[in-house]
Amino acid sequence: MAEQVIEIRGLHKAFGSHEVLKGIDFAANKGEVVCIIGSSGSGKSTLLRCINLLENPDKGKICYHGKDILTDETINMPQYHAKVGMVFQQFNLFGNMTVLENCMTGQMKVLKRSREESMENAMKYLRKVGMEAYVGAKPRQLSGGQKQRVAIARTLSMDPEVILFDEPTSALDPEMVGEVLSVMQNLAQEGMTMLVVTHEMGFARAVADKVVFMDQGVIAEEGTPDQVLGSPKHERLQSFLRSML
Amino acid sequence: MPSTFFGWVGFLLKQYGGLFLSGTLTTLLIALTGTFFGFIIGLLVAIVRTIEIPRGMGPVKRAIRKLAHMLIGVYIQVFRGTPMIVQAMVIYYGSMQYLGIDMERTMAAILIISINTGAYMAEIIRGGIISVDKGQFEAAHSIGMTHWQTMTTVVLPQAIRNILPSVGNELIVNIKDSSVLNVISVSELFFQAKSAAGTYYKYFEVFFIIAVIYLVLTVTVSRVLRFVEKKMDGPDNYVICGSQSDSRSEIVVSKEQEQEVDRQWQSK
Numbered sequence: 001m002a003e004q005v006i007e008i009r010g011l012h013k014a015f016g017s018h019e020v021l022k023g024i025d026f027a028a029n030k031g032e033v034v035c036i037i038g039s040s041g042s043g044k045s046t047l048l049r050c051i052n053l054l055e056n057p058d059k060g061k062i063c064y065h066g067k068d069i070l071t072d073e074t075i076n077m078p079q080y081h082a083k084v085g086m087v088f089q090q091f092n093l094f095g096n097m098t099v100l101e102n103c104m105t106g107q108m109k110v111l112k113r114s115r116e117e118s119m120e121n122a123m124k125y126l127r128k129v130g131m132e133a134y135v136g137a138k139p140r141q142l143s144g145g146q147k148q149r150v151a152i153a154r155t156l157s158m159d160p161e162v163i164l165f166d167e168p169t170s171a172l173d174p175e176m177v178g179e180v181l182s183v184m185q186n187l188a189q190e191g192m193t194m195l196v197v198t199h200e201m202g203f204a205r206a207v208a209d210k211v212v213f214m215d216q217g218v219i220a221e222e223g224t225p226d227q228v229l230g231s232p233k234h235e236r237l238q239s240f241l242r243s244m245l
Numbered sequence: 246m247p248s249t250f251f252g253w254v255g256f257l258l259k260q261y262g263g264l265f266l267s268g269t270l271t272t273l274l275i276a277l278t279g280t281f282f283g284f285i286i287g288l289l290v291a292i293v294r295t296i297e298i299p300r301g302m303g304p305v306k307r308a309i310r311k312l313a314h315m316l317i318g319v320y321i322q323v324f325r326g327t328p329m330i331v332q333a334m335v336i337y338y339g340s341m342q343y344l345g346i347d348m349e350r351t352m353a354a355i356l357i358i359s360i361n362t363g364a365y366m367a368e369i370i371r372g373g374i375i376s377v378d379k380g381q382f383e384a385a386h387s388i389g390m391t392h393w394q395t396m397t398t399v400v401l402p403q404a405i406r407n408i409l410p411s412v413g414n415e416l417i418v419n420i421k422d423s424s425v426l427n428v429i430s431v432s433e434l435f436f437q438a439k440s441a442a443g444t445y446y447k448y449f450e451v452f453f454i455i456a457v458i459y460l461v462l463t464v465t466v467s468r469v470l471r472f473v474e475k476k477m478d479g480p481d482n483y484v485i486c487g488s489q490s491d492s493r494s495e496i497v498v499s500k501e502q503e504q505e506v507d508r509q510w511q512s513k
Contacts, residue, residue: 052387081389088387092380096402105398106388137483151384158388 002029004066005162005193006051006084011060013046020046022217024060028162028210031191035204035225038214039240044197047214048164051195052086053077078110085155089167091147093139099126099150100135103157111158118157125153129183145176149183156187163187165196201244205229213237253450261441261451268437269458271351275426275433276419279358283419284412286359287366290317292396294367295374317367324364330425333357337429354431358419369411373404406477413470417463434458 004027011024020043028034036044049055051062053069061068064084069075094102103122107113113121126132129149139147148168155163165184169177181203188194188207198204204211204225211228213221221234232238247256258265293313324332337353340346348356377400385395405412424435434455442451 054383054386078389078391081387086384086387088380088384090378090380092378092384094381094384094399095378096399096406106390109394109398110389133485134483138479141483154388 002031004028005030005064006195007061007063007066008047008051009061009063011047011050011062012058013043013050013055014058020217021050021057024217024219026212026219026222028193028195030161030193032209033188033194033196033207034210034212035208036195036197036212036214037199037201037204037240038220039243042214043217044214045166048086048166048195048197052081052084052164054086082106082110082158083161084164085158085160085162086164086166087148087151087155087168089171091139091144091151091171093147093151093154095139097138098135099131099137099139099142102139102150103154106154106158121159122153122157125156126150128156128186129153130179143176144172145179148172148176148180152180152183152187162193162195165194165198167197167199169198169200199244201229201241213240215240250450253445253447254454257441257445257447257450258454261437264437264441265434265454265458268432268434269462271432272420272423272434273462275351275354275358275431276416276423278355279423280362280412280416280419282355282359283362283366283415284370286363287368287370288401290320290363290367291370291374293317294371295396296392321364321367324361325368328425329357329361329422330428332361333426333429336360350429350431353429354423354426354433357426358423362415362419365415366412369408369415370404372411373408374400376407377403406474409470409474409477413467416466416470420462420466421459 007027008024011021012019013021024043024047026047036047038044046055050057057070060070062070064075064080067075069080093099094105097105100119100122103126104115104118107118107121108115123132123135126135129152131146131149131153134142134146134150139150142150152163152168168184169180172180177200181200184194184196184203185207196203196208208225210222211225212219213228213232213234215234215236221228221232221237228237229241232241247253294317296310333353336357337348340348381399381403382395385399390398423431423433426433427436427439430436438451438455442448
């Protein structure tokens with residue numbers, strides 16, 4: 001059996017009186033690509049943000065290699081963040097830095113790598129996403145697709161074990177979606193563990209090992225892409241998939 | 246004795262040029278250092294105010310944080326809510342009479358301007374921090390940066406760029422308003438002018454000269470700040486490095502060239 005990297009048990013999160021997550025149980029194995037789908041407001045993004053601790057869950061466990069990050073004092077938080085990277089819908093590249101600096105600063109500040117090592121590593125991943133030519137550019141000078149590729153390179157530069165993608169292509173113009181998805185597909189083929197919140201059903205079908213359908217704060221259905229997307233059992237999933245066509 | 250206006254202006258400049266110059270330098274010194282220290286005060290206050298409550302913060306720490314916030318609130322209210330001329334009197338004479346500290350006047354002036362400016366700067370910088378997109382904080386946290394690292398490497402550089410026009414305003418206000426410190430006999434420009442004007446009863450001529458000096462100072466400062474802003478924005482162009490097969494080629498893309506390409510496209 002494959003090693004479990006992320007395991008979530010009974011996760012609850014409410015914003016005020018509005019309960020967004022109502023008991024999520026879920027696990028991702030090493031090297032797995034898990035696509036999380038569902039209509040907006042179903043709690044997909046909140047789930048990812050809880051895993052990255054951008055939101056504090058109210059109840060439940062989030063285990064990383066069997067250690068609960070919410071209670072285990074032995075976990076070094078900056079190290080955890082480096083190991084579990086996140087790619088945002090709005091890219092969130094550091095606006096005051098060039099493309100290269102964006103990919104170096106975390107390595108130097110958090111992982112305490114030397115300048116040379118950080119630069120070498122950053123260049124390696126910028127080459128991988130095809131953005132090595134733009135090292136001197138500022139984020140505001142790039143297109144959406146280019147920004148997202150740099151954001152992926154920034155996350156990769158931290159040498160993460162898991163990458164969380166929060167609707168990485170939703171803010172992009174249609175013609176730029178492909179370039180980002182192909183970068184992600186390459187990562188998946190290289191065995192990166194990925195949790196992807198997405199509306200790209202084609203991507204989910206082609207790349208995912210597991211598809212999770214979330215509805216109203218719970219996981220309504222999960223299974224292989226063929227099971228979930230091909231023969232959905234849940235009625236709301238059926239209507240959701242119809243609406244995606 | 247000269248008989249015309251310009252005659253008097255020339256005469257007074259010759260007579261009191263040194264005095265005006267030293268007054269100008271003192272004004273510049275207290276305005277610049279006062280704004281600088283005010284900025285530092287504002288920065289620290291703003292950083293403290295934007296710390297979020299971390300998970301599992303103990304009750305003692307919570308209380309300290311609350312107390313700090315309260316003190317900061319009082320500080321800002323008091324120093325924004327009273328005139329600087331009154332603050333000068335209270336601080337200077339208060340510390341002399343009740344604390345027995347006879348402050349050097351220029352030092353006292355710098356202290357008063359710093360504290361006063363700090364109260365304004367705290368709010369300006371807080372506004373600057375708020376103006377930085379929340380995503381920048383999240384991205385920094387998501388790669389494991391601490392609050393301090395996030396602030397110093399990501400947020401403050403952007404916040405400071407955004408508030409530079411307001412900081413420039415504060416500096417200009419301080420150049421002008423340091424004149425009120427003549428009430429504690431700081432030998433700044435206004436104070437020197439008053440003593441010069443009294444000798445020949447030539448108030449209009451002297452203060453005409455002084456007005457021109459203030460204007461030159463403020464105009465120069467705003468020009469310099471505009472230049473700094475442009476520097477901070479960096480160039481509009483960036484260099485696309487050559488591909489692997491053509492490692493020495495460099496293409497510089499400027500806005501003009503991009504627009505040219507767009508035009509060619511549209512005309513097709």
